[in-house]
Amino acid sequence: MPSVAPVRRFLPLLAWFGWSAGLALLSARGAESAPASGGGTVTGRVTYKADSARPWPLGRYYLSGGALAEAVVAIDGPGLSAPASTPKTIWMDQNNFQFVPEIAAIRAGDSVRFTNSDEALHNVMTFQGPEPFNVNLMQGREHTHLFASGRGLEQQILLTCVYHAAMRGWVYVFEHPFYAVTPKDGAFRLENVPPGEYQLRVVHPAGELSWQQTVTVKSGAPLEIEIALSPDQKKK
């Protein structure tokens, strides 16, 4: 299979579609989960300090005044549990030859509804996750996939389009609600976290950045943390 797959048919260039820059980041539940009695709060901001010796040109999509957008922040640790919740469905479009949004964090049991707003035939495919899938999407069609289980930041689910290899999207599926995707200001807020010691982790799949730190969450004592990333956190 070609790693750069050409499209199946030619599209006149004038058939551009308007590209909405409104890349609303999807965090289906995150901090909106049902409160756990006596839980703590973890808040903060993810930043990125650029290094001209190790430039990240694509950072222009994700950096604003040093704040890092589209990073997934989550806590991880043994015994982390939360009450079951009502499954939700989030929307990921294929628009102007990219996944919009490119990244989604959801809870196990949630679904993602994929649509195609382009004239071209697209496809959504992943080899990863407990249930790999591969489906073609004509313009106006949709496909909803249930992500029944997941391993949080341990398992990124990379989405691609077999016809347009430049298209990338990511889904992270959590067994708990303590996760967030950073918006443009890099801020995150995890609420009702059961007291305990955890790993606070950050992954930025597009930038191949990964960070973690041990944190202790206490009831009634909000924890605020600035997470300063740099090229040092780039996966080797």
Place this chain on the structure above:
Amino acid sequence: MTRRDLLKAGFATAAAGLTLPLWKAFALPPAKPGEELVPFLNMPRTPPNRLDWEMLQDWLTPQDQVFGVQHYGIPEFDESKFRLEITGLVNKPMTFTMEQLRARAKKDQLMTLECSGNGSSPGFMNAVYNSKWTGTLLAPILKECGIKPGAKEIVFFGKDKQEELLRPATKRELKVEVPFGRSMSVDDALSENLMLAYDRNGAPLLKANGAPLRLIVPGWYGVANVKWLTRIDVRNRRYMGKYMGRDYVTVRGERRADGIEYVESSVTRIRLKSVIGRVTRQPAQNGQIPLRAIGAAWNDGTEITKVEVKVDGGEWRSAVLDKTPHEKFCWRFFSIDLGNLAPGKHTLVSRAFDAAGHVQPAAEDDEIALKKTYWEAYQQWPREIELA
């Protein structure tokens, strides 16, 4: 100091005896004070391993912007046992180790390599890169082997193989494992400066780029540059492998007196193309925004004579073609000061001309509009911007 001055200074330094050759010293000068990138509205985010047009800077493409295509995946094999065979209609079949090939006369080839599907969709105009290949020429090897009379084609086989299904869902369905192969006429193979390359940009080839040996065909689309090249076979019949006979075939309508007739042809030499790469602006002056653009134009090695740029529905205006670096099979950078534009949305587009009389067509022109397949997508490439 103007950009032109900077370029002159850079090349004067290089020419003064530094070890770097001219082309290696070349990169566009850094942005002027107050100069800002104007992002394109109609270009999806650039992923890694693709050319990042908005950040176009280096004439030689950085490794992290180099694309790769494999049709049968990256083959697994023991490179220490790698051999290149010359077989078929030759007086003296030969086999080479990499050491023997590296010991032969060495040649550098600067070349722009483009995927023939590049430009076939709005999300796919970034599979092109410029680099220096090093290897040994094929023609002397073929001469040593002695091509027999009657030879018509030379086939280049890679080590990558895959099962192909022929005549599917018919009584004569056939499943057979075949190596990736491409071919060209004996005349083309002897006259096109074909090279057996083992280094790129001064370092051994990467496996994904075809290591240890890749055929380099200057001026031809990427598919002709067979990776993991392991056998060169001289034949007296047309080779009709999938990627010669069925894929990489352009279907184009041609106007005849009684209507349009569709003709299939092989994807071979790179068509003339230009693309606006990076657009920058200066702070507004009296409500108008100074704008400039740079880009690249390339083809099969025919001299590029002119690039023009048009803003919205205005007149075509000549861009400045960089005099250096200027290598036959490489892209040429161009630049143009677009003057002061009003705030709002604008469309910029370029077109190239070459010495053979080719003019890069618009998407609506027959040679593009009547093309039914996606390869050879060399139509003009409008860029949309918004000035605030």
